[in-house]
Amino acid sequence: MRLFFAIVGVYGNVAFRVTRSADSAAFLGSSHNASVPLHLFFYSLCSTLASGIMEANGTETLPVQPAVDTLILNGDATEREEADPAKKKKKKKKKSKSAASAGHSEQGEDGEVEVRKQTELQNLDEKDREEDGEEDGEEADNVSGKKKKKKTKKKKGPKTQTDPPSIPICDLYPSGVFPMGQECEYPPSQDGRSAAWRMSNEEKQVMNKASEEMWNDFREAAEAHRQVRQYVKSWIKPGMTMIDICERLEDCSRKLIKENGLNAGLAFPTGCSLNNCAAHYTPNAGDPTVLQYDDVCKIDFGTHISGRIIDCAFTVTFNPKYDRLLEAVRDATNTGIKRAGIDVRLCDVGESIQEVMESYEVELDGKTYQVKPIRNLNGHSIGQYRIHAGKTVPIVKGGEATRMEEGEVYAIETFGSTGKGVVHDDMDCSHYMKNFDVGHVPIRLPRAKHLLNVVNENFGTLAFCRRWLDRLGESKYLMALKNLCDLGIIDPYPPLCDAKGSYTAQFEHTILLRPTCKEVVSRGDDY
Numbered sequence: 186m187r188l189f190f191a192i193v194g195v196y197g198n199v200a201f202r203v204t205r206s207a208d209s210a211a212f213l214g215s216s217h218n219a220s221v222p223l224h225l226f227f228y229s230l231c232s233t234l235a236s237g238i239m240e241a242n243g244t245e246t247l248p249v250q251p252a253v254d255t256l257i258l259n260g261d262a263t264e265r266e267e268a269d270p271a272k273k274k275k276k277k278k279k280k281s282k283s284a285a286s287a288g289h290s291e292q293g294e295d296g297e298v299e300v301r302k303q304t305e306l307q308n309l310d311e312k313d314r315e316e317d318g319e320e321d322g323e324e325a326d327n328v329s330g331k332k333k334k335k336k337t338k339k340k341k342g343p344k345t346q347t348d349p350p351s352i353p354i355c356d357l358y359p360s361g362v363f364p365m366g367q368e369c370e371y372p373p374s375q376d377g378r379s380a381a382w383r384m385s386n387e388e389k390q391v392m393n394k395a396s397e398e399m400w401n402d403f404r405e406a407a408e409a410h411r412q413v414r415q416y417v418k419s420w421i422k423p424g425m426t427m428i429d430i431c432e433r434l435e436d437c438s439r440k441l442i443k444e445n446g447l448n449a450g451l452a453f454p455t456g457c458s459l460n461n462c463a464a465h466y467t468p469n470a471g472d473p474t475v476l477q478y479d480d481v482c483k484i485d486f487g488t489h490i491s492g493r494i495i496d497c498a499f500t501v502t503f504n505p506k507y508d509r510l511l512e513a514v515r516d517a518t519n520t521g522i523k524r525a526g527i528d529v530r531l532c533d534v535g536e537s538i539q540e541v542m543e544s545y546e547v548e549l550d551g552k553t554y555q556v557k558p559i560r561n562l563n564g565h566s567i568g569q570y571r572i573h574a575g576k577t578v579p580i581v582k583g584g585e586a587t588r589m590e591e592g593e594v595y596a597i598e599t600f601g602s603t604g605k606g607v608v609h610d611d612m613d614c615s616h617y618m619k620n621f622d623v624g625h626v627p628i629r630l631p632r633a634k635h636l637l638n639v640v641n642e643n644f645g646t647l648a649f650c651r652r653w654l655d656r657l658g659e660s661k662y663l664m665a666l667k668n669l670c671d672l673g674i675i676d677p678y679p680p681l682c683d684a685k686g687s688y689t690a691q692f693e694h695t696i697l698l699r700p701t702c703k704e705v706v707s708r709g710d711d712y
Contacts, residue, residue: 350416353443354409363404366697366706371526380526389700396592400697402493403594403706406452407695409441409488410495411709418711423478423503427468430476431455431652434486442488446643452487452494453572453648454616458680459483463559463600463608463689466680467615469651478503481510483691489647492570496596497707498693506549510690513545513556514601515712518692521564521578521597522705527698529589534597535563535579542580542601549603549688557606558599559683567594567695570646571621593698604687616678617666618648626672632665637674648678 344357354363371380383389393400417434434455444450458466459480468474476482485498500511517538524537538558545556564578576587580599589595600608619640628634639659640649654662669675683689692712697704 346412350412350437351440354405354412354441355443358405358408361401363401363408365404366407366704367708369523369703369705371703372524372529374528383701386701392700396699399493400699400704400706402490403495403695403697406442406488406490406493406495407497407706409438410486410497410707412441413438413486413488414484414497414499414709415711417484418501421476421482421484421501423476423480425476426472427457427459427474427476428470428472428652431457431467434484438486438488442490447492447570447645447647449490450488451647452489452496453618454486454650454653456485456498457482458485458689458691461602461604461685461687461689462611462680462682463562463602463691464681465616465678466612467650467652469613469615470655481507481688481690483689485691485693487572489570493594494567494570494572494647495695495707496567496572496598496693497695498598498691499712500690500692507547507688507690509545509547510556510601510603510688511692513542513547514599514690515692516545517542517558517580517599517601518597518694521580521599522694522696522703525578525589525595525597525696525698526703527589527591530586531576531578531589532582532584532586535584536582538580538599539582542599545601547603554603556601556603559602559606559608559689561607562598562600562681564596564598564693567596572618572648589698591698591700595696595698596693597696598691598693600689600691602683602687602689604683604689606683608681608683610679611682612680614677614679615650615652616648617650617670617675618678619644619646619675620673621646623674626674628668628672628674630665630668632662633668633672636662636665637669640669640675 344352346352346357355361358364371383373379413434416437417430420433421430431454435451438451442449442451454467456464456467458464459474459476459482463483464485480502482501483498484501485496487494487496489495500514502508502511520541521534521538524534542556542558547554547556558580560579560581563580563584565572566574566576566578568574574594576589576593576595577585578595578597579585628637636654636659639654639657643649643657644653651666654666666675670677694705695707697706
């Protein structure tokens, strides 16, 4: 029997090799070829004979691997691979591995989603606590399946002023509403009645709102003045020339007020009067004057929006021995502001100012001086494009009995002196201003006509100085300027000085007599 199986095996192997080489095309060919190869047929026949012989002898039949379907073997590569059990096992292993990796990735993604959700909740909480926080954008999937947040830009907050100041006030307050000055209740009337009713009176409130645009122009100019003087106080010091001080101050004022012809700009030249000189001094070109440690310097400058003028001044000293002088004048100015109001007589304001100022004494170099108000200097009403609108506010008793009226604007300014208390014209003239009431005057000199046109275009009826004409590129204009002064078209304002060796100080504020209350529009933290 063994010999029989050996013969059958050898024969079958030989037949397989021969048939394979002959029928390779059919074996690897199309699946539609249904013919059975010879070696498979012979293999099946031998297997059947062997099984029959073993059954006849009573021997247990050995398991024989079933014949592979000929259609499958003659099919394509994919079908043959599926028919191979070893390859099936490998495929199952690969599938199980891929399924396990997919499971891990799904678990990882679920964990990442949870973490992302918690992070998003925290970000939302933080955004609610922030005033200008970031807004959550839409989420988008990237290539790896992770989600990214689209961050939106932070909302721009309000602008803050630079150092040194350079941003115009109108840009700092884009809403067009500017900081109000100090609001004060009007003083009681002569019969003792309080003026508090004006604050709550509906008619007065309506009248106040009707002029709100005008009040707002004053407030914008006042805010520019506050920021400029704060900047000036940070760098002014002994050793600087007066020209440098004035030009730096005026450059800053032009930026903050956003100078625009006659619509916005400087209201008058920067006054920087020293010591016995009380007012109207600004350096002309080539003036070599230098600020000294023992000087008393009055800084008086103005800004305007649409002709609404802020006239405000303060005094700078470096030697503390003048502190008492400055305190006297500051107190007198605040007294005048407190006393001013609707229906108040101007002479009463002056009397109150004099009483307070003369109550102060100052000791200088071992000698005591009573602080005197300068009687021929005073405050004044302010009109549109008109620094002196007609009414004067005296700083001594015995002045006009004219009353202040609702809607008027005043510059309350006081001057104190250790000298005679009277000023006179002195030194070279630097301030000029076109006469507000002048009519048509014939002018013969062509250069005078040209200069007047320059003044009308750039200054109108506002004050100007010779440095500003230089800045505009004008030259050789002194003869023409003198001619305009002689004709009464332009008025000169020379420096005003007390006795030599004396010291003068000045403080000034602009007040609005609104229907409801009195507003010290130029008031700041400094004074």
